[in-house]
Amino acid sequence: MPTRDQADSGRPEQGAGRLEQWRAGWRVALRMARRDVRRHRGRSVLIAVMVGLPVLLLVAGSTLWYSNDLDVAERLPLQVGQTQGFLVGPRSEALRQGLDPNTSYTPEGLEPRPAEPVPGYGPGHEAAALGSLVGGRMDPVTATTGTVRLDGRAIQVSVLGVDGEVAGAVLAPRVTLETGRWPTRTDEVVVTPVGVATGLPTSGTFELIDDSGAGNVTQRTVTVVGTGQGFQTWGSTQVEPVEVITTPSVTAASVQWLVERSSPITWPEIEQLNRHGIGAYSRYVALHPQTAALFEGDGGPPDSNSALYAVGAATLGLLLLTSLLAGPAFAVSAARQRRTLALAASNGAARAQLRRSVLAQALVLGVLSSLLGAAVGITGGLLAAVVVGRFAPRYFFGPLEVPWAAIAVVVVAGVVSSVVAALVPSRGLGSLDIVSILRGQSVSAPLRRRVPVVGAMLAGIGVATVLFASFQYDTAYFFVFLGGVLLIVIGALLMVPLVLALGARLAHRLPLAGRMAAREAGRLRGRATPTVAAIMAGAAVLTTACIALQADTLRQAANYRPTVATGQALLNTPGGPVTTAELTAAIRRVEPSIQALDLQSLSGDDESGIALTAVPAGCTLAETIRVNDATVDSTSNIAVSADEPAPRCAALSTSGSLPGSALKAADLDQLTSVLTLTPRQRSAMADGALAMLDPDATRGLPRQTRWNTGVVDVDRLRPVDIQTTDGTVMLSRYRVTPTPNGAATVAQQEQDAVRLPVVRLEHDQWVRALVTWSGGVGGLITTRTAKDLHLTASPYATILRGDGPITVEQEQRIADVVAGISADATVQVERGFQRDDGLVIALAIGTIALVILVATLIATALGQAEAAPLLGTMAAVGATRGTRRALAGAQATYLGILGAVLGVLVGIAPGIAISRILTADYSGAGMDLSTVVIDIPWLQILLPVLLVPLVAGGLAWVSIRRAPTVTKRAT
Known part of the structure; x- marks a missing residue:
């Protein structure tokens, strides 16, 4: 082992000795960190909450997501039971399907081929014909919708039809019986947990209105004979539970034939079935998609890693936020250990060892809090899945699944965020003033001028980057946008010390408590910077969200009609x-x-094909029909541009689809009550008059465009001009007959002309009868007049007033x-215009504001704990509790306002960029910026970001309740 003299002198060491020294240093640091965590439980709990709570939420959400997101193997039993798959059809045309049996494509340049007939297929022989074709037994499963009337309520239900007594065991778990027996008649049903949750009884009878499709509606009283579970499926991916199970419906438009046989349905067999117009979903092909010849555009099964990617993206986003929020706790922790670390440094401890002491605490707390958060998140996610499945069975979950890969990503991110949060305080230990700290003096190192300059440059580059990315069409620029946001945050963090120093210099105009708070923050920038950064992070997110939501709201309001x-x-x-x-x-x-106004559309009675139109001056009947009747020429009403003016021959017509061109009918009494007709107007309409908007009012409305499907503002809907002569209007009555292929209709010669008197309505009366979709209304007659003109009235819309x-x-x-x-x-x-997601938005803004408040309070509490000696000194020299409270409140408020203001500045550029991305129009030609809406809702932003620091200051003020214990200080 090298001696200390060797280590301090920097002489070369052997590789093994250096590694062993590194290990020994970390062992000591981790041992000290574990002891410090146990000694300071309160601070440790706060840090654990900061780091562990996001981990808990992400892990719980991932567990719920994966349990709800069924893969192919988990979904198949709910689609095909124990069978080999199901068939749909046959159709009249041959198919070229993908994995989904309901998909089909035709190669470019080829016409669809007629389907080959299925031998023996016909009413009552479907199962036998299909069974003979595939060599197996067919079990029909039908899907319909219905309405249950029960105790004065109408409940919409999905109805599954199966022959449970014959195929119940084979179809499980797609259908399973829990109690009672399977239905044997159409007036017997099994109720599922979803049905029970919606209010259906588990015994007795109720009225069921069953809509099998194609207008086949039956109403009957059914008896509940059991309870069970059932699922309906469309194609290859959608599976949903149903409320009611009964016997198969012979008139159902949706029928699936499940195939019972021993051999699988292979892709060549599916291609053969496609020639007969039959689509097939095969268990074998679903599990082995590589055996299928998929066409371009059929993506096959969804990406199984999509949830993992989403979790990874959310984790990376929260990593930065968590690091900023936990930063104050580690800064205070490092500050509290200054004397201990200074003693260690005076006895020869290297800078690396001092830094390890702080990083080791972060590592220990990060691992403990992340693992604890993951454990609680897994338990909570699984429990939530069980509870939701029990009390809200419609949101059913598959087999409970713990996504270990996603959880590992989240846990690692939690540990990394903890270490990153402690990295800045640990770097500050490299410039300890040992003498000052041992004397009890704690002052931040002098501010280095180049650091805020670099921060300003990075923030400027970040702003330019996010704004540049918002003008780009390619989605790859989203990553450029994220990089710009990161630069803005880093740049702002580097400028925080300068802001604190400037605040201390400019604080001489503040009251005493505020002046002391500002100067304390400027003097102890190492402790104040993480607090300001934590608050800045929450305020920036709130600012960005508010600006983006405001733009989206204004865009929706502008488009609302x-x-x-x-x-x-x-x-x-x-x-x-x-x-x-x-x-x-x-x-x-x-x-x-x-009062109700039932507007009626008009057409020829008894398929006579009679239609009416008012031919404008200078137009022939053929030109008018071509412009107004889309059934004659389906391309005539297609607009090139929404701003294109209406065609010259646009006119009032029974088949009009241009804005304000349709002739509608209504009951005379309803027209009188809703439109408040005068006696003269009512009498005229009773005699067969046509009601129209007064031309004087019409001229004050904007000209309509040619766009025939867009909705026009009801107050600005201008009907087409109607030419009148001596108080009457002439309508041409003509007949249309279908062509042999039924693709269009051809107008014959004019039969006769109809002249009707005119009733002119005031604009206030007119708008009461308007429904602006499908072209809106251009004129009104009574249903009696329509009958006299041999026109049939059919429901169009019902207005309530x-x-x-x-x-x-x-x-x-x-x-x-x-x-x-x-x-x-x-x-x-x-x-x-009303936003339908106001509650969600309020919850999101409230959650962000709560995060800001929690971060401010935790940082303030930790700062107050460190400032306890100062408060003791103030009490010793005669400071009252009010003075100490004022100082504590001023410190919390000052740091909170600084962080909030910086957060607003940081969030403006990303908010503007997201607003542009949300409100621009995208098309194949590129990005249209003419629709961009940018508006900064200062009130929504400033209220939370200024109110929260004031609340934090108030709570800090209240927290000072008694005089501190005064002890002898070193200075």
């Missing part, structure tokens, strides 16, 4: 056994003030009564 007038509601009725009249009658019973704007309470009562009748019907009240 109300579909009906503000304060009115739109009743969406998907059809089925429940009619709109039933729903509106029920609404009137709970809210008598609500009250005496005033519909209130939230009224909306809730209306929604409750509608849900009690139909689970598919909804009510949407127009109140302008």
Whole structure:
């Protein structure tokens, strides 16, 4: 072993001796670190919380993610049970499928081929024909949707149809029976845990409205004969639990034929089935995708490492934040050991050994807190999966899985973040002033001028980098953006000591407590810098998030277009056994003030193909039909640009799809009550008049564009111009007949002309009848007039209007009564743009603000513990408790405000860059920046970042409750 003289002289040593000396140094440092952790439990717990809490959250989230994310082997039993796979179809065309049996592609330049017929396939013989084709037994599984009416409520359910008595064991675990027996008739059902969670009974009867698709709706009373579990699947990846299991539906549009046989379904056999228009999902091919000839674009099974990549990205992001948050604790820990380390240095300890003493504590605490956080996270994640599966079975989890690789990444990151947090304080031990420390004096080393200069340069380069990356289209620049953010943070950290020094010089205008706090922070920059950095990190994240959310909100608000007038509601009725009249009658019973307007689309009765259009001056009937009737020419209404003006021959038409061009019908009484028609207007419409917007009001509205599918603001929707003569309008009535291929319709010659009187509506009346999607309304007639014109009325939209704007309470009562009748019907009240994720945003901002508060409080508590001797001296010379409280509160508030202000400055550039990325338009041509919205919500930012330091200062003020114990000091 080399002597100390050899070590100090720097003479060369043997490699083994140097390694042994390094090991011995770390053994001593780790032993001292373990003892220090046990001696200072309070500080150790705070550091463990700072490091271990993010590890806990990430590990718990990873465990939940992996348990919820089923891989192919875990998903297959829920899709095919014990069978070899399932078939879908046949279709009329031959297929070229991928792994998903519902996918198909046609090579470029080739036309789809008609499917070869399946021998013997027909109604009632499907199973036999398909079984003969593949050489196995076919077990049908049908999937439909339905509505359960129970105790005045309407519950939407998914219904799975299986022949459980024949194939129950073979289909497990796709369907399993827990109690009772399998259904044997269509009026018997098995209820699953998901159904029970939605309110379905486990015994007795209830009413089930089953929609099998293609308009096949049946309503029956069913009896619960058992409980069990069932899953429906689409394609190769989607699996969801169902609420109800019954017998197979013969009218179901979705049928899967599960194949029972001993040999697997191979890819060549799938290609043969594709020739018959049959898609196949094979257990063997799913487990061995390399045997399939996949076409380009079929990605196959999802990347099994995607969750690991996401966890790694989140871990890297939190590593920096955790390092900054834990920095104050290690800075205070190093400060508390200054005297011990100075004594060690005076006895010959090298700088490396002094640094190891701090890094060893970080290593010990990092390992302990990361492992403890991982253990609690694993337990919490598994427990959460079990609890969620028990009380919310719709969010089902597969086999509980612990992602050891992802957890290892998180634990290593936790340990690294702990060591990184201690790295800066440990570097400061290299310039210990041994004499000053042994005398009880603790002053930071003189500020090196080049450090803040380098920091300013790095921050400037970082700002330029993130802004440059936000102008780039390629997603690879996201990494450039992250690099720029890192440069900004590092640059700001290097400038913190300069800010503290300048604050101490400029503090002479502050009150006594503030002046002392500022000068204390400037004198002890090594302790104050990590505290400011921790607060800065949280404030920067909050600032960036607020700016990005503000931009996204403003962009959504700018793009938002109300579909009906503000304060009115739109009743969406998907059809089925429940009619709109039933729903509106029920609404009137709970809210008598609500009036309904059922707008009707118009078409020829008895497939006569009659249509009406108002031919503008200078246009022929053929030109008008070509512009307005998309069924005649499907390309005529496709706009090149959203700003393109409407075509010259745009006109009012029963088939109009341009904005403000559609002729609609409604009941006269409803028009009278909703539009508040005058007696003269009502009388005219009863005599067959057409209601239109007064031309004087029309001229005050902006010209409409040609875009026929976009939604226009209801207050700015301008109907097409309607030419009137002596208070009447002439409509051309013509007939359209389908072409043999059904792809388009051809207009025949004009049959006759219809002249209708005109009722002019005020703009306030007009907007009450507008629904702006699908072109909106251009004119109104009564349903009686439509019948006289041999036109058939079909539901278009239902508008609800009250005496005033519909209130939230009224909306809730209306929604409750509608849900009690139909689970598919909804009510949407127009109140302008409203964010639907406000709660999530509030929770995110609140969480970040809480992190800032916790970091400030912990750093303040540790700083107060170190400042205890100073408070004792102040008490000894007569300082009152109020003075000591003022000093403690001023220290916490001062450091909190400095960190918050720096955090705001650091977060502005990334926030602006993210705003540009979120609000720009992307297309194949590149990046369109004309839609970019950049707005800094100063109130949202400044309230939390300034309020939190004040709260921390108040808590620090309260924490000083009694006089400290006064002891003899060295100075």
